[in-house]
Each structure stands twice: as C-alpha cells, then as structure tokens.
Amino acid sequence: MKAAVIFQKGGSPQYTEDFPEPTITNRNEQDTLFVKAVAIKNVDKSRASGEHYSTKDAKEQAIVPGSDGVGLLADGTRVYALGITGMLAEKVVIDKSKMIKLPDGIDDATAAALPNAVAGSAMALRFSANMKVGETVLINGATGVTGQMAVQIARIYGAGKIIVTGRNEQALQSLKELGADQCLLTVNDEAFVKGLKDIHQHTPIDIVVDYLWGHTAALILETLKGTGAFTHRTRFVSIGSMAGDTIQLSSEILRSVNLQLSGSGLGSWTKDEMKQLITEIIPEMFQLAAVKKLKMVTRRMDLSDIERIWDMDLPSGERLVVVI
Numbered sequence: 001m002k003a004a005v006i007f008q009k010g011g012s013p014q015y016t017e018d019f020p021e022p023t024i025t026n027r028n029e030q031d032t033l034f035v036k037a038v039a040i041k042n043v044d045k046s047r048a049s050g051e052h053y054s055t056k057d058a059k060e061q062a063i064v065p066g067s068d069g070v071g072l073l074a075d076g077t078r079v080y081a082l083g084i085t086g087m088l089a090e091k092v093v094i095d096k097s098k099m100i101k102l103p104d105g106i107d108d109a110t111a112a113a114l115p116n117a118v119a120g121s122a123m124a125l126r127f128s129a130n131m132k133v134g135e136t137v138l139i140n141g142a143t144g145v146t147g148q149m150a151v152q153i154a155r156i157y158g159a160g161k162i163i164v165t166g167r168n169e170q171a172l173q174s175l176k177e178l179g180a181d182q183c184l185l186t187v188n189d190e191a192f193v194k195g196l197k198d199i200h201q202h203t204p205i206d207i208v209v210d211y212l213w214g215h216t217a218a219l220i221l222e223t224l225k226g227t228g229a230f231t232h233r234t235r236f237v238s239i240g241s242m243a244g245d246t247i248q249l250s251s252e253i254l255r256s257v258n259l260q261l262s263g264s265g266l267g268s269w270t271k272d273e274m275k276q277l278i279t280e281i282i283p284e285m286f287q288l289a290a291v292k293k294l295k296m297v298t299r300r301m302d303l304s305d306i307e308r309i310w311d312m313d314l315p316s317g318e319r320l321v322v323v324i
Contacts, residue, residue: 001017001018001019001021002015002016002017002019002089002090002303002304002324003015003016003086003090003303004016004064004066004088004303004322005019005064006048006063006065012307012311013064013306013310015306019064019089021091022089022092029095029096029097030095031073031093031094032091032092032094033069033072033073033079033083033091033092033094034074035069035071035324036069036108036323036324037069037071037108037300037323038068038069038087038088038112038322038324039068039069039112039113039116039319039320039322040309040310040321041116043067043116044065044066048063048065063086064086064092065086066322067086068083068087068112068115068116069112070102070108077101078102078108079100080100080111080282080286081094081095081099081100082094082098082278089324098278100282103290105291108323109300109323110289110298111289112298114282114285114286114289114294114296115282115285116146117145117146117148117149117319118281120150120211120239121146121153121154121209122149122153122157122281122285123264123269123273123277123281124150124209124237124239125137125150125153125154125157125209127269128237128262128263128264129206129209129237130235131154131157131158131206132158133158133159134158134159135160135206136162136199136203136206136207137205137207138163138165138209139151139154139162139164140165140217140220141165141166141210141211141212141216141240141242141243142172142180143167143317144211144317145296145317145318145319146211146239146240147166147317148178148295149296150209151178151179151180152178152294156294161181161182161203162180162181163205164180164183164184165183165184165185165192165216166183166185167187169183169185171316171317186216192216192219193222196219196220196223197223200223200232204232204234205234206232206235207234207235207237208235208236208237211239212243213238213241213242213243213244213246213247214243214244214247215247216243217238217243218247218248218249221247221249222250222253224257225253225256225257226256226257228256231256232258233259233260234257234258234259234260235259235260235262236260236262237263237264238261238262239263239264297317297318298318298320299318299319301321301322303323303324
C-alpha cells in the first residue's frame, strides 16, 4: 500500500507504494480505516524523530508516522479516529472506542486538523485550569494553530476577557476576529511587562495558557510575583515549549503569589478526561466547525509529496494536511 515511512530513527519519511498492509489482531476492539486526510502536527514530527518524551525508549524500526486522521470505514461511514498503526498510509488499524462519526458540513482536512488543536487548548482550559464563565484568560503564543483554537474555545467556554500575546502585531490583531479582546506584543520586555502589570491590576488574570515557555513565560511569572499582601489566584498551564524547554524560576514567586502551576499534554490527562475528549469535547467542536462557528485554516498536500513537505514552513496559524 501507499505510505510515508521513516526507515531510520531520526530520519524523514519517504514515500513508498509497497509497504505491507496492517493486520487487525482483535476484531472486537479494532477496525480498518481507509485514510483520506491526516494533519501533520509538531507532536508527530517530534515523536517521529524520537525527541518527544513519549518516544524516548522507542525501538529502532521502520514506522509510519501520524497518530490520528480522517477516513472511511468499510461500510462508507466517515470518521475521525486515533490510529493503532501509523496514519500516513492508505489503510490503518484503529481503536473502535476512539473514533468519532463526522457530521455533515465539515470537510476532511478540517476534521483531520481540528482535534489536535482542540486537545491542546480545551483540555487545558477545562481540566488543568478548571475555567469558569467570566474569567480572564491570557494566551501566551496565541498566533499558532493551537493558540488560535484556544482563543475560540475560551470564548465558547464563556471567558470574560481574552488577552493574546505574540511577536507579530498583524497576526495578533487578526485574533480579535476570533474573540480576543486585547493584544500584547512580546518584542520589547519592558513594554510587555508594563502591559501585563496594567492588565493584572485592573482585570486580574485568572488563567495563563502558555504555548511558549522560555523567556516570555518567565516574564509572566515574574510579573505575577507578590509583595507579601494577599494576591489573586492565577492558574498557569504549560502546553508547549516553542521558546525553550527550561526557565529559571525563583521560589519567591511560588511563595509570594496564589499560583497553580501545571501542564497539559500526553501523560498528564486522566483516563476519564481522555474519554471526555473523545466522547464530548471533540464531537462538540466538530459540530461547531460544521456550522462555521469554529475556524481552522489548512493547507492540503498529496501523500506522494511527503518528502518535500514534511519540514515545510507554513504561515502562522495554518495546518498542513496530507490527503490520500
């Protein structure tokens, strides 16, 4: 069958037309999916390279990358599913308990791209931060695909105010069309910190959803530091590390402010939360996308071009989707 295959750990996928078809080992729990669209996410690239924390002990072997996608069951039902075998192939084995029937009105590319962005935003807001209606949400690094989704979902979940940060002013301003209320540029530390302090003084920040970590996260945490008086409770949720994997964090910050510091990602979610993601959260977002109340920008490319497009740079906020 046609597939994208990584033959050596750390390598890039290669297009092949004679890769062996996967085999179902448990017909009660598994099914075959004829794949139509697969989104290429940062986590797919990280796992394929062996750099992601979930693949540190993975064995050296030929693999088909891609963890989820959209396709047809044997009876023609169109579904989104998590793959047991790699998704960048014509045919894959999926877990029957982890598939979602797609509504009319949503195209394959959008349906393939949406779930990862939803998981990277809704899970943080709903579970890690336990967001309440009317709360103020700061989204650090909001111009990317998942950041844009976080803006929309925070609005859907009833945020009272949404502040977005980023380096590109034009991209930041465009987020107001998705529901953002205020923009903060991160290109100048002094101006950024001043803006944060002003916001926190007049509209205390309840939740920080952080996709960057690194320098800007350190600035935000330093800005939240108290002086010995009672402080507002802020929940800081780390989701990504696009600006660096480590920061220097003073213990004074943790002692001086009512701060909840947590993460959201593979391994941090409970089984019940993961079940809700599949049975409630993603289906709700599919329905909203089907009626054009949730936006996702995609770039469609053919599987045969995988070697050329795997490391393709796309405009911020646009997701690459491979069609098969």
